[in-house]
Amino acid sequence: MNAPLIVDGLNKRYGDLVALRDMTFHVDPGEIFGFVGSNGAGKSTTMRIILGVLSADAGEVRLGNRPIDLDLRRRIGYMPEERGLYPKMKVGEQLTFLAKLHGMDTAEAEESVRRWTDRLGVGSRYDDNVADLSLGNQQRVQLAAALVHDPEVLVLDEPFSGLDPVAVDVMSDVLKEKAAEGIPVIFSSHQLDLVQRLCDRVGIVTRGEMRALGTVDALRSRDGITLEVTGPRADVAWADALPGVREAAYGETIRLLVDPDVVDDQQILAAALDHGPVHRFTTSTPSLTDMFREVVSA
Numbered sequence: 001m002n003a004p005l006i007v008d009g010l011n012k013r014y015g016d017l018v019a020l021r022d023m024t025f026h027v028d029p030g031e032i033f034g035f036v037g038s039n040g041a042g043k044s045t046t047m048r049i050i051l052g053v054l055s056a057d058a059g060e061v062r063l064g065n066r067p068i069d070l071d072l073r074r075r076i077g078y079m080p081e082e083r084g085l086y087p088k089m090k091v092g093e094q095l096t097f098l099a100k101l102h103g104m105d106t107a108e109a110e111e112s113v114r115r116w117t118d119r120l121g122v123g124s125r126y127d128d129n130v131a132d133l134s135l136g137n138q139q140r141v142q143l144a145a146a147l148v149h150d151p152e153v154l155v156l157d158e159p160f161s162g163l164d165p166v167a168v169d170v171m172s173d174v175l176k177e178k179a180a181e182g183i184p185v186i187f188s189s190h191q192l193d194l195v196q197r198l199c200d201r202v203g204i205v206t207r208g209e210m211r212a213l214g215t216v217d218a219l220r221s222r223d224g225i226t227l228e229v230t231g232p233r234a235d236v237a238w239a240d241a242l243p244g245v246r247e248a249a250y251g252e253t254i255r256l257l258v259d260p261d262v263v264d265d266q267q268i269l270a271a272a273l274d275h276g277p278v279h280r281f282t283t284s285t286p287s288l289t290d291m292f293r294e295v296v297s298a
Helices: 043-051 091-101 106-119 135-147 165-180 192-198 216-220 265-273 288-297
Strands: 005-014 017-027 032-037 058-063 076-079 153-157 185-188 201-206 209-215 225-230 245-249 253-258 280-284
Touching (some): 017 043, 032 192, 043 153, 043 185, 076 135, 091 106, 135 153, 135 165, 209 288, 216 288, 265 280
Parallel strands (some): 032 185, 032 201, 076 153
Antiparallel strands (some): 005 017, 005 058, 245 253
């Protein structure tokens, strides 16, 4: 049975620099978790601690109730931001070697390598040196290295960096397939449109701290959603006292910032119609990119 990946109260300092401060979150089985933040925010440090590449000053990482140890680390599929392939080694030979390091026997490893290189579109490059591949194909091989041992957890640092649109679609499908198998998947990315499209939940990190955490929809609407109404009179504050309306700006187009958990849009529409014909009535929610900028600037 798959278990959640739990990051519990991680702290990390480098002298006076606080890299992580009480970093806490979890990734449930079958969940895709987006880990986003500016460069230097603490994403890679967190992932390296999960893998045991770095040690934390305080806190721990668990898979379910069990602290991550060497045996559990062999069950994690990891894709580092600084790609770790051997450039003068053949693709198939290298992936087979890595699969065996994770405990597979030779036959299992070779079968898995064939399956994943074909799945990721680099099967024809099986006998080529990594150095002879394009950067995009090297990226596909790096993902194969994270998947070849059938991991129970996926931790991917900037997996979409440098990929063409076709490769992005292939990698997106793989992440969704692994999540559907009940595997916790966490990845970092600066491509927030992909994070918004793929992830069940998102954590936004700033200066080593988790500043926002929740579902994509909840984060996008946490400060309210905007209703735009065109047509009714703008010289009467007809919306100010309506339930769920936080702010109202009157003009040619009337903009209302509303609480999505309280507001009744039909009540607002009826009130608008009492003050003139309604030519347009639309709802807009900030994108994850807008939300990210707001959190980081704050």
